[in-house]
Amino acid sequence: MLNVKQIVFIFIGTVLFATAEAQNNAKINADELTYNFGNIAEADGLASHVFTIKNTGEGPLVITRVTASCGCTQPEWTKEPIAAGKSGEVKVTYNPKGRPGPFYKTISIFSNGKKGSYTLAIKGNVTPKPATPVFTFPYSIGDLKLTSKTILYNTVRPDEVLGEKISIINDGKTSLTVHIGKVPHYLTVETHPATLQPGETGEMTFLLDAQAAKKKGRLTTEVPVEVSAISQKEVSGKIQVAANLIDNFTKLSPSEKVMTPTAQLSGTLLDFGKLPEKGSFIPLIKAKVSGTFDITNTGKSTLIIYSASCDDERLDVSGGKKEIKPGETATFKVSLRPREIKTKLETLVNIVCNDPNGPVRLIKITAQK
Known part of the structure; x- marks a missing residue:
């Protein structure tokens, strides 16, 4: 014959076991596993989508954590337990800044409704911001805008002739002409075209002849640039040129x-x-x-x-x-x-x-x- 304490103990144990079984019977599902954003513009900023998460099991579903495959993707989720038959949400936000082109990112949901993780995904294509003169040509000499005011040749061997270039644009309302001043004998600088119409782009080319320089070591010089436009005062500027002239080590033998x-x-x-x-x-x-x-x-x-x-x-x-x-x-x-x-x-x-x-x-x- 069981006494009252034993009966109460068995009853409590049965309730706890049934509760545990119910909790273990949670099951996670989603209406969609992958969401396609299609084309999104980088200029429009953050893009978000909400996944509906369903508990198709018999016990409460608890989402413990959600992780994304990239720091550009940030998840948010329902923190409260989701009762059987009810739904919660996982909101996924993608940052397209600086990421033009197609993307595919995965989101892992960890819960008591599945061993391991339950995986969702987002995909799409980011259309880049249109280039603007202010961004692409941040330097200026009068109305002449330039992508850079510095030319750097990292290493140049004695027998090399290397070229570099700077893109330019006429940001004024009248045509302008670019004049290159006196440069060292080892450097050739040209502007194509020499005269630019309003809004027209071109380039400045720099050709460095290491053999003509007849030295080794750090080489620096300034290239004078004069910009003239109709009915405007001539504007002067400089382009900095630097190069490291080194030995030709390719001719060394193994013993050397x-x-x-x-x-x-x-x-x-x-x-x-x-x-x-x-x-x-x-x-x-x-x-x-x-x-x-x-x-x-x-x-x-x-x-x-x-x-x-x-x-x-x-x-x-x-x-x-x-x-x-x-x-x-x-x-x-x-x-x-x-x-x-x-x-x-x-x-x-x-x-x-x-x-x-x-x-x-x-x-x-x-x-x-």
């Missing part, structure tokens, strides 16, 4: 490669920290603040430093050696005047050498104002 020099830098960052404010220490403001970096030759032949320089005229690079023998270390000094630094400084020191495994080395220079 074993005997090459190796440049080892003490670091690739030189941080001056926060510079003193004006008036905080007068002698220091008028003087220079300096930092150093070392170059050690860990190779088997003499390391030649063709140049160690910075394109930023506010910085000076000095010291060191032009030739560093195996096992030797040379110290270079980088100096700046705090009063010439008005905002946060970020620039580079370019080192060009005869190390075939790294003929161009960069050291980042930073300072806070």
Whole structure:
């Protein structure tokens, strides 16, 4: 004969077991597994769709988490338990900014209604923003708009002739003519067409002949540009050109490669920290603040430093050696005047050498104002 306590215990256990069984019998379903946005415009911004999630089981459905295959896709979902036979939602928002073209993203729903995850998907095609003159041509010399005011040749071997170009457009209301001033003998610069009608596009081409330059190391120059238009004052500007002229290492034999020099830098960052404010220490403001970096030759032949320089005229690079023998270390000094630094400084020191495994080395220079 069971006593009252035993009967109550059995009853409670039966209820808990039935509740657990009901909870385990939740089942997740959706009206659609994949939603096609079709064509969406990048310019229109975020695009969203709501998936209806149904509980076709017998117990409450609890969605514990929802994840997306890409950070560009953000899910939101019903946090409360979804009763049997009822529905909840999973809202999926896609960010098309900077992602032109077709896309396919998956969304994984984790719940007590399915072992593992229940997968949904979105797809579509993003039509890019139309290019505008303000964005495409951010630089200007009068009414002449340019895609850039800098030409950078990363590395150029002695026997190479390399070309670069800058796209241009006449953003004025009258025709304008572009004149190129005197340039170094190793550089050829032309404008096509030389005269542009309003709204017409063209390009400036730059041809660098390394053999004609007859040097190795960092090479920098300025190309003067004059823009003239009818009934308007002539406007002048400059294009900055820089190149690293290196050795031709392709001609090295296997035995020669074993005997090459190796440049080892003490670091690739030189941080001056926060510079003193004006008036905080007068002698220091008028003087220079300096930092150093070392170059050690860990190779088997003499390391030649063709140049160690910075394109930023506010910085000076000095010291060191032009030739560093195996096992030797040379110290270079980088100096700046705090009063010439008005905002946060970020620039580079370019080192060009005869190390075939790294003929161009960069050291980042930073300072806070």
